[in-house]
Amino acid sequence: MSNKANxxxxxxxxxxxxxxxxxxxxxxDLRPTPDRLRETLFNWLGQVIDRKTCLDLFSGTGSLGLESLSRGAQKVTFVEKNxxxxxxxxxxxxxxxTIEDISIINKDVLAWLDEANDEFDLIFVDPPFYEQLAEKVLLKIKTKSLLAKSGNIYLEVEKDLDLSFLENNWEVIKETNSGKKQYLLLKEK
Known part of the structure; x- marks a missing residue:
């Protein structure tokens, strides 16, 4: 019996x-962003990836950061605890x-954000569902000024998550949902 089926x-x-x-x-705990939704995200972003710095938080398979690298990102930083x-x-x-344009960190995202000082043009935030991490992560990104002035955050969360925490600091540029997930592209207000 083949292991490929698993x-x-x-x-x-x-x-x-x-x-x-x-x-x-x-x-x-592993939910790679499906191809169709990654295509939608990168259509939203247009040519914004070329020569930009990207941060892939809760990387998992790294599909978002790898796609950015493939599309011309200058540097990609992956942070994955598992x-x-x-x-x-x-x-x-x-x-x-290719590893010259890559940083890959095996650490808890919140702990890493406490130490982070670099600024990023695009930040992917795809936390484990139902652990109330999205609000904490976005607050740290805002407090530490980790997002470049013209930068964007891609947020992937459970569909039933109350997003009222976005109202004061973040503008939703684009959004969609599929199944039990919602996908948002944000910029700082």
Whole structure:
């Protein structure tokens, strides 16, 4: 019996690494952003990725950061607490043969944000669902001024999450939902 039946996969949609496929072992805390929704996100962003710095928080498979890298991001920083996911992501990067424009950090996102000082043009925030992390992460990003003035945040959260915490600091530029998830593109007010 093949072990392939127990694996999930994702592919890079566009750019330098277009068509490259990556396999992962499904787990309850791993939800790679589906191809169709990644395509929607990058259509929202247009050409904004080229030569930009990106931060992929709660990286998991790293599909968002890898897609950014493929589309010309200058630098991508991945932060993933789970060592198995972190190790698998390192393997993906080695498979691509590119690590010079990459930082990959195996650490709790909130702890890492406490130490972070760099500014990013695009920040992906895809926290585990039902752990009330989105508000805490966005507050740290705002407080530490980690988002560049013309930067954007992509937020992927559970559909039933109360988003009233966005009202004072964040403007929703685009949004959509699918199944049990909602997807938002934000900018600072």
């Amino acid at each position: 694996k999930g996969s994702f592919r890079i949609i566009s750019g330098k690494y277009k068509g490259r496929k990556f396999e992962f072992l499904p787990s309850s 060592f198995e996911h972190f190790d698998k992501l390192k393997g993906y990067l080695k498979k691509l043969g």
